[in-house]
Amino acid sequence: MRRHHDLPLATDFGEVAQAVREAERSLQDLDKARTRLINRLHLQLSDTYTATYEGFFGKLRSPLALRFFRHFPLPQDLVGHNVEMLASLLLDLAGGKVGPHKGANRLIAMRSKAQTILESSATMRARPRSLALQLKAELIRQLCDELLANHDRVTRLNRMLRQQLLPATGQTITTITGISTTLAAAIIGETGSITRFRSPAAFAVYNGTAPARASSGGRDRHRARHDCNHRLKRAFYLAARAAVRHDPIAKTYHQCCTSRGLDYCEALKRVARRMSDLVYVLLKSGKAYDRLIVENAIEQRREQAAHAGPRRANKALSVPDQINSNAPLSQ
Numbered sequence: 001m002r003r004h005h006d007l008p009l010a011t012d013f014g015e016v017a018q019a020v021r022e023a024e025r026s027l028q029d030l031d032k033a034r035t036r037l038i039n040r041l042h043l044q045l046s047d048t049y050t051a052t053y054e055g056f057f058g059k060l061r062s063p064l065a066l067r068f069f070r071h072f073p074l075p076q077d078l079v080g081h082n083v084e085m086l087a088s089l090l091l092d093l094a095g096g097k098v099g100p101h102k103g104a105n106r107l108i109a110m111r112s113k114a115q116t117i118l119e120s121s122a123t124m125r126a127r128p129r130s131l132a133l134q135l136k137a138e139l140i141r142q143l144c145d146e147l148l149a150n151h152d153r154v155t156r157l158n159r160m161l162r163q164q165l166l167p168a169t170g171q172t173i174t175t176i177t178g179i180s181t182t183l184a185a186a187i188i189g190e191t192g193s194i195t196r197f198r199s200p201a202a203f204a205v206y207n208g209t210a211p212a213r214a215s216s217g218g219r220d221r222h223r224a225r226h227d228c229n230h231r232l233k234r235a236f237y238l239a240a241r242a243a244v245r246h247d248p249i250a251k252t253y254h255q256c257c258t259s260r261g262l263d264y265c266e267a268l269k270r271v272a273r274r275m276s277d278l279v280y281v282l283l284k285s286g287k288a289y290d291r292l293i294v295e296n297a298i299e300q301r302r303e304q305a306a307h308a309g310p311r312r313a314n315k316a317l318s319v320p321d322q323i324n325s326n327a328p329l330s331q
Contacts, residue, residue, distance in 0.1 A: 014193065016168045021189025023165060027157055027182060034061065034150050041069075041143045048074050052120040058181070063151060067093040070144035073137035075124035078117070086114035147181050161185050172282045175289040176275065178243030178250065186235040187279060194283035200276065208233030209269065209276040224269075236279075240272035249294055250275075 034276040038061055045053045045060075057065035071093065072078055078164070087110040090099065098106040132162030162181045166188070168172070174184045188206075204210035214221045224231075243250035250271050257267035282289060 017188055017192050023157055023161055023188050024185035030150055030154050031297050036144055037147050044140050048136055051256040056117050064094045066147050067143045068130050070141050073140035074133055075121040076129055078121055079125050083114045086110040170286055172288045173279050176278055177247035178239045183235050183239050186264055190229050190232045200280040203280045204276045207236055207276055209236050236272040236276055240268050240275055
């Protein structure tokens with residue numbers, strides 16, 4: 001407090017970063033609540049529809065599935081409906097959106113689904129209604145209402161993050177393959193201002209992608225870092241896993257690490273470490289990710305490794321760390 005004149009001034013970015021962090025944590029809480037509600041709904045539907053309900057829809061948490069089971073919590077509620085009636089009702093419950101189907105194909109797809117539902121529940125519709133079943137019907141309706149409200153809140157928060165909060169920070173890390181809106185919000189919200197970190201290595205220590213040294217007895221060892229921001233560590237791990245699936249550069253580097261004897265998770269940590277460097281550069285420079293720069297850096301590293309000898313050949317693909325804040329990231 002005596003050095004108040006030396007303290008950095010609060011900026012608009014600090015307030016926005018705090019808002020981003022609050023929105024991301026709210027989304028995480030909503031996701032946990034949705035998981036609990038879905039598990040309870042599975043339990044109730046298995047008592048009323050048995051295991052046949054799992055074949056009605058692709059995902060139980062989809063709005064169409066929730067609206068259907070809210071309308072028909074018991075198989076007995078389907079009595080009096082034929083394929084055409086149920087298909088028309090399903091189309092209304094879906095809001096006219098039936099996946100990739102357009103025009104008349106939407107009703108055809110709904111007819112197929114309606115026929116599957118009616119055939120699967122034929123024997124159960126003949127059972128008499130009991131007081132216990134009526135209670136389960138009410139519980140199913142309440143669970144569907146809560147899940148639909150949860151879905152609406154998640155949609156609104158995601159839209160606000162994507163359209164307002166993240167653009168206000170000037171971030172460009174969503175241009176990296178594997179970093180979605182939610183992961184970008186987690187990274188920016190937990191990082192705050194990137195100027196807090198003097199180098200990419202310091203940032204990697206904070207987010208947990210850099211291993212901790214545990215040397216003893218003359219042996220140099222490393223272990224997973226525990227004194228770090230665990231929310232950031234989880235965000236980079238999920239981003240690396242998505243990048244390995246969808247980004248050719250990350251996939252190639254991951255395969256290079258596994259070819260050296262590392263298992264899947266250990267190789268994934270190496271990918272997360274490279275992504276940490278990329279995120280540091282993008283947050284520092286404010287420029288968009290440019291794949292051409294990474295590919296050119298990989299080619300240069302290969303040429304250097306070829307001249308240096310075969311011992312460095314396996315390191316030719318670990319190039320994303322060659323990108324620093326001095327290099328332009330967009331053309």
